[in-house]
Amino acid sequence: MGSPQPSGSRFGLLTATLLTGVLAAATLVAPQSASAATLTIPALQGGKRVSAYNGQTVVVTGIVTAVRSTGSARGFWIQDPAGDGDPATSDGVFAFTGGTTPSAKAGDKVTVRARVSEYYPGGSAAGGQSLTELTGPTIQSTLSTGNPLPAPVVLDSASIPAAYAPTGSLEPLTLRPTVYAQDFFESLEGMRVQVTDARVVGASNAYDELFVTAKPDENPTPRGGTVYGSYAAPNTGRVKVASLTGSFPAADVGDVLTGATTGPLDYDGFGGYTVRATALGILAAHGLAPETTRAQASGELAVATYNVENLDPTDPQEKFDRLAAGIVTHLASPGIVALEEVQDDDGAADDGVVAADRTYGRLIDAVTAAGGPAYAYRQIDPEDGQDGGEPGGNIRVGFLYDPARVGFTDRPGGTSTAAVSVTGAGGTAALSFSPGRINPGSAAWNSSRKPLAGEFTFQGKTVFVIANHFNSKGGDQPLDARVQPPARPSETQRAQQAAQVNAFVKQLLAVQADARVIVLGDLNDYEFSGTLSTLTAGTGLTDLPATLPAGERYTYVYQGDSQVLDHILTSRALTAPDYDIVHVNAEFSDQASDHDPQIVRVRP
Template identity: 55%
Template sequence: MRVTSLLAATAVLLSIAPAATARETVRIRDIQGTARVSPLVGRRVADVVGVVTGVRGYGSTRGFWFQDPEADADPRTSEGLFVFTGEQTPAVAVGDAVTVTGVVAEHYPTAEGETPETTPNQSVTELTGASWRITGRGSAPVEVLGPDSVPVEYAPQEGNIDKRPLEPERYALDFYESREGMVVRVDNARVVGPTDAHRALWVTSKPDQNANERGGTTYTGYTDPNSGRLRVESLGGDAFPAANVGDQLLGATQGPLDYSRFGGYVLAATRLGGHVPGGLRPETTRPQGRDELAIATYNVENLAAGADQARVDRLAEGIVDRLAAPDVVALEEVQDNTGPTDDGVVAADQTLRQLTDAIAAAGGPRYLWRQIDPRNNADGGQPGGNIRVAFLFNPARVSFVDRPGGDATTPVHPVAHGERVALSASPGRIAPTDPAWRDSRKPLVGEFLFRGAPVIVVANHFTSKGDDQPLHGRFQPPARVSAEQRAQQARLVRGFVDEVLAIDPAARVVVLGDLNDYGFSPALAPLTDGAALVPLAAELPPVERYSYVHEGNSQQLDHILVSRAVDADYDLVHTNAEFADQASDHDPQITRIRFWRP
C-alpha cells in the first residue's frame, strides 16, 4: 500500500535512516547514487534541477518525473527521479524546467500483509513532501533501447541486491535500475504480453530473444528470464490498444522508466506507438479419429454457476470448435454453485450443468460429468469458491467406470482386476489427507473404457506459485517457496502411477492438468524421472512449450504425461493466453490415444 501522508512517509523514512534537518543542494545523480537505495535517503534536499518528463495525474500515487538534461559520465547513476504528491495532481507539464525541494525516500511497493522491510520488491527512489518552482522550459534526452542495449544476464545471484553497486553493463535489472526515472524509448516494439484489465501490456526490446512462432517470448529456463521484456502503461487519457501477442506498436513508445510490484520495470508511456495487429488467430485442433480417444485438459479460470453466460458460451464453443469435442475433458478451477460467496456450499452440479448445457447448445455432445465435492475451504483458491478438478466425458464415445467409495478424504488405490488394473473407487482422490495437499486441489482419478480397453486418467491442479518471490525483485535468485509443495504433490502422483504399473506394466495412464510449474522445474522432476511417464510437450521445441503468458513470458504451466504403453499424439491449442480478449487465462491442450481393434 502506498504511503500517502507526509507524516506516515516520514515515519517510514525514519525506520530506514535518521532524517537530517539541513538542506543540501544536490543533483539527481547524487540522490540516485550507484546502488538501488539512495545514499541520501531520509535527507531533505533543495533546488534539485531538471525537466519534467511525465505526469501521473490519477490514483493515489500521483506525481511527476523530472530528469537532469546534463548527464554525468557514470553509467550507474540515473538522471531521472519521481516526485510523489500523493492524491494531489501536480501543477506541472512535460517540458517544464523545475527546481525541486523535498525529502529523499525509498518507496517499496507492497502487497497486502507486506511491509517495506519484508517485501521482495525493489524500491523506487523519490522525493516526498516536495515543493517546486517552474523556471522555464527545456527538454531531456531519450535513451533508445535497441536489441543490444539490455544485457542478457538478468541479475546478480547474491541475495538481497538493494545496496550492491550496480553493474548496468552486465545485468538487466541493474541496467534498468540505472535508468530509473529516465525517459526510455522502444521503437517498433513487438507485443509479447497481451493488454490486461489494468491498461498494460508487455513488449520486448529483444525481438529474437527466445521468440516463438506466434510472436511471444518463451521462458525456457531459470537462467534466462528474457531480459528484453518491459511492461508498458500509458500516462495519457487516450484509448489504450487491445493488443495481442505478436502485434506491434509502430514507431516510438517512450516515457519515464518506473517500477511496480506488478511486473517490475514499467515504461510509463507519454507516447505510444501506433497499434498494428499481427493477425494472430486462435488455433483449432483436428478431430479425433474413430479409433482415437481424445483427452484434453482445460483450466476454466474460476468458473462458477451464474457466471456471465457469454463467457460460458465462449468456453463451450472453444471445447466444441477449437478442441473438436474431446471424448474426455479434465477441467480445473471449477467453483461451487455459489462461487466465491463463502456460505458453506460445496456442490458444483449447477456450475457443471451450465457449462455442459452451453456445450450442447453449441453443437457439441451432451457431456456427463464426474467429480468429488471438497471439504469447505480446504482446497485453496478464492475463499468460498471451493475450486476442484472435474471430468466431462462423452458417453456416446467413452464409458466411465463408476466404483463407489470415493469422497473428499478417502484415498483411491489401484487394485488387480483379473489381468488388468482397476481403481478401488472411481472417481477417487489421491492421498487427500496428506499434508502435500494442504490448501490445494486434490488429484481426481477416473477409470474409463474405450473400445473395451481401460484407461486411467489423473486430473491435477497443483498448488499455485502465489507465494514465490518475483523474477524482478531485490532477492536474487528469487525464493520459489511453493515449489517444495508441488514436488511433494508430484511424488504422490508418481507413487500412484508406479502402483498402477506394478500391477499392470502395460496399463494406459494419462496424467494431466495445471501443474503450476514449468517443464524444466525440479518440482516436476518426480513425474518425469525414470521411464514411467512421458511428458508429451517434450515433442515440441522448447520455445513452443507454453500454455500461459505471465509478465510477457510465454510459459508452460499445463501438462499432459502418459505411460509408456500409450501411443498418442499431442496438440497444445493456443486459444486464450496470447489474447487481450480471453475466455480463460490458460490454453487447453489435448492428446489423442490411438487404439487398434484386434
Template identity: 55%
Template sequence: MPSSIPRSAAVSSVVAAALAAGLLAGAGTASAADVRIHDIQGTTRTSPLVGQQVTGVTGIVTGVRTYGSRGFWIQDPQGDDDSATSEGLFVFTSSVPTVAVGDAVRVNGTVTEYVPGGLNSGNQSLTQLSRPTITVQSSGNPVPAPVTIDEESVPDAYAPEGAPAAGGSINGLTLDPETYALDYYESLEGTNVRIGTSRVVGATDPYSELWVTVKPWENRSERGGALYGSYTAQNTGRLQIQSLTPIAQQPFPTANVGDVLADGAEGPLDFNQFGGYTLTARKLGTVVDGGLEREVTEPQHKNELAVATYNVENLDPSDPQEKFDALAKAVVENLSAPDIVALEEIQDDNGAKNDGTVGAEQTLKKFTEAIVAAGGPSYAWRSVDPENNKDGGEPGGNIRQVFLFNPQRVDFIDRPGGDATTATGVVEGAYGRAELTHSPGRIDPANTAWENSRKPLAGEFVFRGRTVFVVANHFGSKGGDESLTSHHQPPNRSSEAKRLLQAQAVNAFVKDVLAVQKQADVIVLGDINDFEFSATTEALTDGGALYPAVKSLPVDERYSYVYQGNSQVLDQILTSPGVHHFEYDSVHINAEFADQNSDHDPQVLRFRP
C-alpha cells in the first residue's frame, strides 16, 4: 500500500475515542489562544494541547501535499531554542490545499494525534491540526532554512526503553534528541529538513519511495546496503524519501541499493504508516548509478549436490509470461541450475480465484517449460496439495512449497500416502538407515503451529547412492509485528510466537531422523521469515540438530531481503551435522533492485553427500 493514505473519518473516530480514554495524551494547561507551533508540539511525542481548539497559529508554508493525505506543513521561523520541541506542523485539509509554499498563514484548528495504521498498529502518532480555517497573510516569503540531518546530528543509540508503567511506551518520555535517533527525528516532526548526497539502501518501490542512509559506514553491506544484524542494530541513519510532486507531473527516480542520491533532498519531515519518519521532498536530487549487478553463483562440481530455495512470490498461470521467463532465467543462469530447488509461494492453477481449486499442475508445467526454454534442465517436481484456504497466503491462492529436481542428477524416492492431513514420519530401513514413511509428505500437519500457515514439505532424495532428506518450509509471516519506529520500545513482535512453535516442530522431526541415523544428511530450507539471530533460528538449531549455513558467510553478505532500508535474513538453509564442507551463497538478484522478479533473494548450498 502507498505510504501516504487518506485519513478517513473512521480513523479520526478511533483517535477521538483514544483521546477520550486518555490513551494518547491528556489536555494541557497552555492557553488555546495565540499559541505557537512549539507549544502544540511540546517536548514529548504527543501534544500537551491534544483535543483542544487553537487559534492564531502562524507559520510559513514549507510543503504542500495534493494527493494521498492532503494538507500542508507550516513552520515558525522564530524558534524557542528548545531542541526537544519541533517548529514544524502538518495541517490536514482533507481536500487539495489552496496555499502555496512561501505563504505566511494564520491557522485555527483542532490539535489531534493521528496514528497511521490505527491504534492497534503500535505506531507513533503524528501531531497535526485538523478541521482548519486558514488565512493567508502574505505570499512569496522565504522558507525557513532547513535543518541538516547527517551522520553528525543523528545519535548512534536508537531509542530509549519504554516506561514499564506505560506498557513499554515511550510516548510520555521527554524527548532527548542528543541521545536517541528516534527522539531526534521526532523533535523535527513537521520541520523543513535536508540531507546531502546519500547512499541508497532501499530500492525504489512500486509506491515511489526509496530509502537512504545519512551514515555512510553504519553496518554497510558488501553491496552498499545497511545490514540488520541484531535487534539492536536498527541503523539509525536510515530515512525514507518520498516526493511532494505528483508522479503525473514528475516521475520519481528509479534507484537500486548502492546508488547515490546526489544533492540529497529537502522538505518537511513526515511520519507515516509504511516507513515511519519520511522526508517528503520539495526538492529532490538525482540518482547516480552505482553499477549494482545481479549475482551469479558458481556451478556445482560433478560430485557436488546443489540445493536451493527460492520464494517466487505468488506465482500462478495468470502471471505474465515475462515473470515466468525471468524467474526461469534466474534459476538457469544466476543459480546455475541447482539439482534440487525448493520453491515457496507456488499458487494453484487459477491463482487468487477462490473457487476451491488446489492443484498446481499448470503453474508448475508453465514454470518448468520456461526453465527448459531458458536452456535449463527438464525439472521434475513433487509436492502435496493443501486443503483449500487452510495454508494462509492470498485467499484462493493456496500457496505451497514444491520440490523441483533434475532427474538426470537426482532420484526422488516416492513413498506414497502423503496428503494434506497425513503426517510423514521416520522409520529405520535397511542397514539402519532412516527412511520417510511418506515422500513427499508433510511434517506434523495437525499441529496447531501450522494453523492457517504453510506446512513443511519433506522429501527423500538420492544423489550418487547417498540419501539426502530435504525439508522445504515457509514459516508464518511477520504480519502483526510492530515497526522499529513503534511507540513501544522495544517493539512488540507478536508473530514470533507462531514461528517458534513451527521451528520446534521441524527441529523435532530432524531429531527423529538423526535418532535413527546419526550422520544422515538433512537439509532444512525455505522462507523462514526470521533472522539468523532470532529465537526461531535458535529453536531450529536446538540440540545441535541443525546449523544455519548463512552464518558461514562474512557478516556483510548475510541477507536475503531488504525491508525499509534494512538488509536482513529471512530465507535460510540449515544443515545437519552430517553435512560437511559445504559452500553457501545468498544470490543477490532481487531484493536490492527496483526491478524485481520476486522480493526475496534465492539461497544455494553445495556439498558432497
C-alpha cells in the first residue's frame, strides 16, 4: 500500500482507547484563563489559522447548525448568523463535548462558555493544520429555538481559488481566501458549506467517507476521477464528505451526489477539509465497469504486476476468487505476474513463520478454478520481521508464471541474505541465482521489501524480470500540511532503493547491451518523481505509465487523487511494448485490492 496517511480520524473512526492518547497529544493549549471574554465567533476565529484566544475561556453566542451525537468526538457546531463581513474570519466553530451527547439541537440560539483550543488531528508532529474548537463547553442559556440556519457557502469553481497555498509556515500568515484554496477552506472552518451535483473522485471507504470534486473540470480522468499530475497541482477542488445523518452510499468514482450536500466544514487531518453532511445528495450511479485487457497473441509475452494487498490464507475465499478473476478475466492470463504484498502462511500472526506456500497455493488454485493456467511460482522467503508491512505478515514480492508459455531458469543459491549478481560470457548476461534478491544487505532495504530478479525464457529468448515493492509514503506530511510544500521524508529511502535497482540493471546491460529487461511493481511513487528519475538514469529504461495520456496515468486513488504508484519499465531491446493499466479496484468502493494491476505485452 502507498498511502501516506491512514484513513479515519478521531470522529468515530479510531477506538476510544487510542483516541484518549491522540487527543492528549494533539490538542495544544495555553494555560486556561480564570475569567471569560465575551466575543463574537468571527473575533474568536480571527484572520489566521490559530486563534488569538487559544487557551482562554470565552463566551460566544450563535445558532447551532449541526450536532454529532455518536462516537468519541461528540459535539456541536455553532455559527454567527450575521458574521462580521470579513471573508478571512470564519463565522462558525465546533464545540467538542468528547463522549458526552450534546443537549443542543440544530436551530437553537445558544450562549456557550468554553475554553478555546487548537486540535491537531493525528498529533502536531504529523504536520497537518489545526482545528480551532471550543472544549468543555457549557450552554449558559438557550435564547431561542427553531431558528433558520445560516445559508451555506457554495463550494465551486467560482469560489475556490486555483492557487493551492502560500509557501513556508502557514500559521503566522493572515488568510487570503480569495487567493489560495487552503486559505479559503480555512476561512470557512466550522461554517455551513454546500456542494451541488458533486462528482465522486474517491470511492466510499470502510469509514463511510468519500471524496468529491467541487471543480468538475479540474484534471479529469476519462473514467470520472481527478488525476494527480504534479507536486505543484494538488487539485484544489477535492473535498471529503462524511455524513452526520447515519446513512451513507456505496459510491464509486464517477458517481454523482445529485442535488445539495450540505453541512459544517470540518478539518480532520486524514483527508483535510471535510463536509460533515447534514443533508446528503442523492447518489446517481455512473455505472463504472471494471476494465478488461486484450489477450496476448501467440508471439507476445504478457507480463503483469499486481499488488494483492496483504494476501494470506486467513483471507476469505472471496478475496482469492476475485484476485483470480482479475488475473484470468481482466488481465487475460498473462505469461508472468509479479505479485506484491504476499503474506506468509499465517498472515499477521507474529510467530516466526515466513513460508508462503499456502498463500501461493490458494491463489493458484483459485486461478485454475476460474479457468486460468496452472501457474507455477518462484519467490524467496524473507527474514522474519525484516521487510516491513503489517507486523507478522512478512510481505514479499514473487512471480507466477505459466509453464505452458514461459520457462523459468532455476539457479540455486538464492536466499533471503544472498545478493544476486550478473554473470555472463560472450555478450550474454545471466543471473548468478535465479530467483535472486538484489543486494539485500544494503541499508536501502531496511524494513522494506527486497527486489526479486528472475531469469525467464520465452520462445528461446531470455527475459530478465525484476519485481519490486519500494517503501511506502508513511511518515510524509499531508498535502494540506501547515508548512508548504509538505515534507516527504519517505522519498529518501526510495531514492536509495531506485539507485540499487538502477545499478543492477546497468550491470545486466554492461554484459549484454541488448538485454531484455522488465522492471515492475509497486514503486510507491509518481511518474514525475525523483524516484523514477533515479531508477531510469543512464539505463534507457522507459517508464510506461509516463507514455500514457496524462488523464490515464493512475493505478491508485488516494484522498480523491488518481495517481501512479505502480510501474512497468522496459529496456530498449523490448521495442514497441503494448502497455495497459487495467482499472478493476482503485475506483470502486468494493475492492479486491487497493491497487489496479497493469500489463505489458512484448515481442522479445
